[in-house]
Amino acid sequence: MGFLRIEALTRTFPGVRNGNPTRALERTDLAVEDNDFITLLGPSGCGKSTLLRIVAGLDSPTTGRVLLDSQAVTRPGPDRGMVFQSYTLFPWLTVRENICFGSRATPEIADAYVQKVDLRGFENHYPKMLSGGMQQRTALARALANDPKILLLDEPFGALDNQTRALMQELLLGIWEADRKTVLFVTHDIDEAIFMSNRVAVMSARPGHIKAELKIDLPHPRHYRMKTSPEFSRYKAELTEHIRAESIKAAQMEH
Amino acid sequence: MEPLKPVSHRARIALGAGFFVLLLALWAALTFGGVIPPLFLKDPVYTLVTGYNLFAEFGFARDVGITVWRVVGGFVIAAIVGVPLGIAMGAYKPIEAFFEPFVSFARYLPASAFIPLLILWAGVGETQKLSVIFIGSVFQIVLMVAVIVGSTRRDLIEAAYTLGADSTAIVKRVMLPGAAPQIAETLRLVLGWAWTYVIVAELVGADSGIGHMIMDSQRLLDTGQMIFGIFCIGVIGLVSDLLFKWMNQRVYAWAF
Numbered sequence: 001m002g003f004l005r006i007e008a009l010t011r012t013f014p015g016v017r018n019g020n021p022t023r024a025l026e027r028t029d030l031a032v033e034d035n036d037f038i039t040l041l042g043p044s045g046c047g048k049s050t051l052l053r054i055v056a057g058l059d060s061p062t063t064g065r066v067l068l069d070s071q072a073v074t075r076p077g078p079d080r081g082m083v084f085q086s087y088t089l090f091p092w093l094t095v096r097e098n099i100c101f102g103s104r105a106t107p108e109i110a111d112a113y114v115q116k117v118d119l120r121g122f123e124n125h126y127p128k129m130l131s132g133g134m135q136q137r138t139a140l141a142r143a144l145a146n147d148p149k150i151l152l153l154d155e156p157f158g159a160l161d162n163q164t165r166a167l168m169q170e171l172l173l174g175i176w177e178a179d180r181k182t183v184l185f186v187t188h189d190i191d192e193a194i195f196m197s198n199r200v201a202v203m204s205a206r207p208g209h210i211k212a213e214l215k216i217d218l219p220h221p222r223h224y225r226m227k228t229s230p231e232f233s234r235y236k237a238e239l240t241e242h243i244r245a246e247s248i249k250a251a252q253m254e255h
Numbered sequence: 256m257e258p259l260k261p262v263s264h265r266a267r268i269a270l271g272a273g274f275f276v277l278l279l280a281l282w283a284a285l286t287f288g289g290v291i292p293p294l295f296l297k298d299p300v301y302t303l304v305t306g307y308n309l310f311a312e313f314g315f316a317r318d319v320g321i322t323v324w325r326v327v328g329g330f331v332i333a334a335i336v337g338v339p340l341g342i343a344m345g346a347y348k349p350i351e352a353f354f355e356p357f358v359s360f361a362r363y364l365p366a367s368a369f370i371p372l373l374i375l376w377a378g379v380g381e382t383q384k385l386s387v388i389f390i391g392s393v394f395q396i397v398l399m400v401a402v403i404v405g406s407t408r409r410d411l412i413e414a415a416y417t418l419g420a421d422s423t424a425i426v427k428r429v430m431l432p433g434a435a436p437q438i439a440e441t442l443r444l445v446l447g448w449a450w451t452y453v454i455v456a457e458l459v460g461a462d463s464g465i466g467h468m469i470m471d472s473q474r475l476l477d478t479g480q481m482i483f484g485i486f487c488i489g490v491i492g493l494v495s496d497l498l499f500k501w502m503n504q505r506v507y508a509w510a511f
Binding site for chain 1 (some may be wrong): 348407408409410413414415417418419420428429435470507508509510
């Protein structure tokens, strides 16, 4: 069962100039329930972004398939909203126009999301006038205003400083607690993974596959002080062991 | 002076004007001082008086008008053909594969080399003048626009796809608006080149225009008139360039 089903997925990138092909993803299976918040956690280069891009339809699997609400994913579509690590606001559109870009967004919905992401007063600003955190908040509003079935987040706070990142986590979590949208979140930050999600899927070093899954039983609504609680620390200790082992493997592969 | 340290607006204007003052001073020194005989280079005062007479007695304004008309006409036709083709090539790789080798080849054909042929085909009328400018501009526009459109940020295209855009919307709503400021800058650049072609076109087989006047002055060995003609082209070029730049910065405020 599952709202989003990733079935026996593999991805091999062809070699460049007769070089050896790169196996980015080994057989990967994952099910995400409706309204769930799942994090893919893994060391850099483990294929977690590749997996997310395949779910988005921006890349194709070598074998296997992705089903969303029983429909096979073959191409990108408005049912899978995405926020990227890089700043992808359209620079020629204002904040409001960016949020209205999606085919299903209306001005009323856009205004509602401007409020939810605390951007009132900045509706008519161009992206270059905004800080990184504000740009990512706009990108989040843009994805949500299009009312996707699932929200795909590819390290959306990765380029932000620590303080802004913590605030963004709370903002996203608050929106999720209110709307319960299905979310697939990619990160390499263990604290972020525990704080945000209901379930963490740990990915191995390349070729990536899901090595372990950990259910996070912290109650909602979550408060930032939870990050220093004993339960949080236990989850962190467990995930750190997993990630450390994989990071060492990943580092050795580079030599 | 420190590398990349900005200068104030006032200092910038003063420095820019300073160069012209120095140039004028050098010119005056060389001519009034007798270093260069008047046969080769007339002095600034004589040149200015000649320029005034050109406008007052010889109807030079009409020549300037005709030349401007030719440049703008040929340039606009080249832009109408070149910009859409460049966009199509930048966006769709099969179209690029079809046209690119020819356009790259045609780009190196000097427009002035076509003048004898064009006179044969189109006579010495306006068609021939416009054709020279068209040939000189259109291939440059096509290639540069294709490169600009082709280098649209991939992550913006991907973001648009995940928001439900189809291929047509990608071109219309992402590639075009994203490329527009650079396309406008390219047109500004090519307009400058069009000015060099028009003079060449007017040096051969023309009975009006700034180039024609310069050619006539050569027969009379009037270096004052020749320099004044060249000076006029520079002024018109500078003004049109500033206008273009000002317009781009207004229309594409988000990019500047």
